Amino acid sequence: MKNIITIVLFLFVPLSCFSQSKTKNSDDPSEIKPSKNDDDEWDLTVIDTQFDYFLNAIAQPISQYSESYLKSKNRFLVSEWNSYYSSGKYRNIIESGIDYDPRENYGIKFEYNLYQVFAFVSWKYGLKMNGLFGIDATR
DSSP, rough: OOOHHHHHHHHHHHHHHHHOOOOOOOOOTTTEEEEOOTTSSSEEEOOOOOHHHHIIISSOOGOOHHHHHHHHHHHHHHHHHHHHHTTTTTTTOOHHHHHHTSOOOOOOHHHHHHHHHHHHHHHHHOOOOTSOOOOOOOO
């Protein structure tokens, strides 16, 4: 009986040392990807419940920005965000990268919402982002 237990241990110990490899799924939730809604408009969903409050009570209105301004700011902010994500900096705040193509025409509503995501993270967590406009960074 003692020999059987020894043999079983010698069989299972090496097997437990092999690494488990998991292939990367293309639907990996660690990257935020823009998606189109039913009206064929780009949509951005933010799960944090305080984001709606931030948009309605704290954020500058959409009329304060032009689409080209928001697009140029978002290009810089997405790059900064993704560099934080890939380096692991602010790991407790930034949990995913953002898939953003500056050549795509997302529309002013999407560009505004994306910009406000960065302003919201700055407001809620105190994360300093270099691409935010002064009033949005200090709120």
